[in-house]
Structures are given as C-alpha cells and as structure tokens.
Amino acid sequence: MTAKQFQGVAKRHLSRHFGELVVLEWPISRGATDVFAPDDTQYSPRIDIAVNTIGTAPGNHAREIAAFLDRRAPPRLMALLNRLSTNANPRCSLAIEVVFSGSSKHILGDITNASMMGLYGLVVVKDEERILEKAKRIFEYVKRIIEVGKAPANLFQNTRILSASEFLHLFED
Numbered sequence: 772m773t774a775k776q777f778q779g780v781a782k783r784h785l786s787r788h789f790g791e792l793v794v795l796e797w798p799i800s801r802g803a804t805d806v807f808a809p810d811d812t813q814y815s816p817r818i819d820i821a822v823n824t825i826g827t828a829p830g831n832h833a834r835e836i837a838a839f840l841d842r843r844a845p846p847r848l849m850a851l852l853n854r855l856s857t858n859a860n861p862r863c864s865l866a867i868e869v870v871f872s873g874s875s876k877h878i879l880g881d882i883t884n885a886s887m888m889g890l891y892g893l894v895v896v897k898d899e900e901r902i903l904e905k906a907k908r909i910f911e912y913v914k915r916i917i918e919v920g921k922a923p924a925n926l927f928q929n930t931r932i933l934s935a936s937e938f939l940h941l942f943e944d
Contacts, residue, residue, distance in 0.1 A: 774819075774871035774897075777935055781820055781867065781895070784942040788843050789822050789864075797821035799862055799888055805829045807862075816884045823864035833857065836864045836890045848941040852891050856928035861890040870906055871897040878909050885930055892930035895938045906932050 772780075778795050785793045800807050800815040805828055807815060823839050826832040837857065844852065866889025868881035878894075885892025896906045910932050916922045 772935075774869045777869055777871065777895070777897075778820060781869070781938065784939060785820065785822060785865075787942070788845055788848075792823045792839075794821045794824055795819070797824055797863070799827075801827070803827040816880075816888070818863070818866045818884060818888055819869040819881075820867035821863040821865065821888070822867075824862065826860070826862035831860050833859060833861055833890065836861055840864050840890065845942055847943070851931065851941060855891055855931060856925060857890050858886065858888075858892070858929045859925075862888045864890050865893060866891075867893045867895060869895050870902065872902065875905065875909055878906050879913070882906075882910060882913065882927065882930060882932075886927045890929065892927075893938065894930065894932045895935055896932060898935045903932075903934055 782793050782795055797818045797820075798815055799818065800809045801824070803809065807813070807827070809815070823836060826836060840849070840852065866885045868885045870878055870881055873881070882892070882894050885894050894906060896903045910927075913922075913927050917924060917926055
C-alpha cells in the first residue's frame, strides 16, 4: 500500500466518526484569516490528514477543538489521546502525518508539523520495521533534547508515533 492509498483508508475510518471534517493534504493557510493567511513569501506546511480544521482565525480555539473530539472520537482513539498532553493553540483537532518513506529530516518535519498544528499530533508510519524504527529513533532524539533543556518541556508531548496497523486498530469496534 502506498502512502496515498493509506490516506484514503484512514480517511474512510476517520470519516465514520468525524464526517466531512476530515481533510486530506490540508494546507494550514487554507481559509486562514490569521498570521498564516495565504502568502507566497511564507512557508505553509500541508498536513497529510487533518480533522476539524477550525483554528484558522485569530484567537485560540483549543477548547472548541477539544470538545469536538470528546463528542465524536471512538473509544480506543480517545484512550490514546487521553494519555497525551495537548497543544495549547492548535489549528485542528488531529494533525496526522503519514510516513511511508523519507529522510530523517522529513520525518522530523512530519513530527514537528503534527505536534504544532494539531491539538494532538499522530505520525503514522508504514508497517515496515526499518521505517518504523527510524521514526522511533528520531522521536527518541526529540525527547532527549527536551530532557537536557535544549527545547521547551512541553514540545511534542501531544504527539505519538504509531504503525499503520496500530492506527487502524484504533477504529475497530
């Protein structure tokens, strides 16, 4: 399965709970009226799968974004999310990056974007040991730089690395 095919499968599972509020390849500037409004001179990441993209206006929408998840998320997903911290000022409920290949720098960027854009960030990695171990090593590096005070203590505390099969398991009845 390719990353694009997995995005389609994941969207179908997510849409059962979140309906039309699941967006593939969401540019964080789409519809933005805040400092991330479309601007050709500014970098604007694209999230592979975003859920409930309502944090694009000035102000903090964290409470509204969290309440949405509490009402709609399936129990296994909520159990995972309840073990994480939250992003204090998210653009969407879930920012999901799909990693089926890529350099260490790309994977670190995926982890960063998922964490910074979502109330919760999930990085879903191909069920291939080499890629999964690489992503986990990068995430451990991030935790280490936090432990030694090189980054804020709350950085990436809202993020998890999951294999594709672990992610899909969250939606089983």
